[in-house]
Amino acid sequence: MSTQLLTPAAPSTLVFVPELVYFEPDALNYPKGQRILEWAREQKLDIHMTTSHNQIRDLPGESELEKYRIAKRTLVVGIRKTLKFDTSKPSAEYAIPIATGCMGHCHYCYLQTTLGAKPYIRVYVNTDDIIGAAKQYIEERAPEITRFEAACTSDPVGLEHISGSLRELIEFMGTQPLGRLRFVTKYHHVDSLLDAKHNKHTRFRFSVNADYVIKHFEPGTSRFEERIAAAGKVARAGYPLGFIIAPIIWHEGWEQGYAELLDKLYASLPPEATTDLTFEMIQHRFTKTAKNVIQKRYPKTKLEMDEEKRKYKWGRWGQGKYVYPDEQANALREFITERIFDKFPDAKIEYFT
């Protein structure tokens, strides 16, 4: 009889359940608003009404930091009024807004600055209006294909058990010869999307990184192993798959860290996952405003944000950002690119930025 050493499995990352929920009164006129209300009641959540999803002013908390932590556990259910979509280069033509805000606590996340004083999580119940707007954008660009990015302002997979909006978008895009959907996630809760009729029009991407980055800067998200297991599932469900390596961070032992990342992807992905595979690479960047906010919200962060060590890149819309000097950026790009092609010769690298 053989004995096996069993290491206890790490606990599974749970789905997000907020502490507080706010509803705009009109949101309850929509079936989705009603469904979310029912769910919130079942979960015995603290339920409030609000006049607008843009004005939640009475969040509890003694200090700014406490208010921020509570906001990250607050869900606001509202109606998306602005149906003009932002552009979303280089990953897609447009950002499609189904949610704003995220329960993750990634130190580097740009939502810290773009959402300013409103870090709470908003989901929108008028998905039909949002889909209607997408349809118009597709028609305007015909016969070109139009791509929509659903993860510009949130991590929609992490909210899918509450809203179900991603499945609706996936199935809508499945019917559109000229429409494509893409999104990226750090959550592994993909089961409700596996049998959606995607028609291969949705590229399902996972955000991955070197161990060091995941361990130090991504609290509140699914573990690497969970994300990879989920990637295998979506590939087996026939979705085109992608990985975003972002933010790529220069750290001690980075070569080993990123080499191991590619080794682990190679070892864990089923063959179906590698037939139509894309990679996107984004080096770490920060603005002065972001640095300020991050240092307040995560005062003990190990995230290196030393302007002296970076190159300043002027921004098109005002404030510029700090990226790695060319020599470092090139070293990162070349090393990771080589590793990708070594393991996945048929993969497509979409960009490094």
Ligand code: SF4
């Ligand atoms: S999971 Fe994505 S959207 Fe959420 S905090 Fe982390 S980086 Fe930001």
